[in-house]
Amino acid sequence: MSAKQHRQQTITRLIGQHAVASQPQLLELLEGEGLATTQATVSRDLDELGVIKVRAPGGQSVYALPAIETDRIAPFDQLRRVLGEWVADVSSSGNLVVLRTPPGCAHVVASALDRSAIDGLLGTVAGDDTLICVAAETQAAEGGAALADRLRNLAGLEA
Incomplete structure (x- = not known):
């Protein structure tokens, strides 16, 4: 598995386990997993994974993987x-x-x-x-x- 795949897999897991509200918070979580990276890299990863911001209970915006959009065709x-x-x-x-x-x-x-x-x-x-x-x-x-x-x-x- 490449470093990018491992990082994106970890990002996916962390977003599922934590209410991640910002890229700096995600960088800290990644660092806690032993993955030091830059905010620019995390930003690209979030974009490639299709991560979106959603309103969580209590009004805070957090990262989430989107539900499948059956009417949106991928290039x-x-x-x-x-x-x-x-x-x-x-x-x-x-x-x-x-x-x-x-x-x-x-x-x-x-x-x-x-x-x-x-x-x-x-x-x-x-x-x-x-x-x-x-x-x-x-x-x-x-x-x-x-x-x-x-x-x-x-x-x-x-x-």
Whole structure:
């Protein structure tokens, strides 16, 4: 796992565990995890992860990962970048495709795939480091193998 992937994974975890209201606060939390970085780097990470500010109970604004927006289509280049950075393995069985990611990263990949409008993909189910993609019935003759090949290619992985 690259330093960037580890840092972004840690940011995702910290935002889920703490009410993080500012980048300086996030920098302190990262430092507590042994990850010294700059505010500019954290700002880029937050942007790449799609982190937003939401109003928490009590009126404070805190960072959060957005809910899946099914009507927002992700640009193809963004999908290729997300898959290339976060997907470690792609395999298939029947009409299912299983993708493996570093711990805590499956939801990032699932969200990008769900917003990708890739033909033949019905949707995803994400855990911590694994997600399942369901191939549409129109792809059933080839099963998930064709979808797996496309995703493997987008991720830059060899068959």
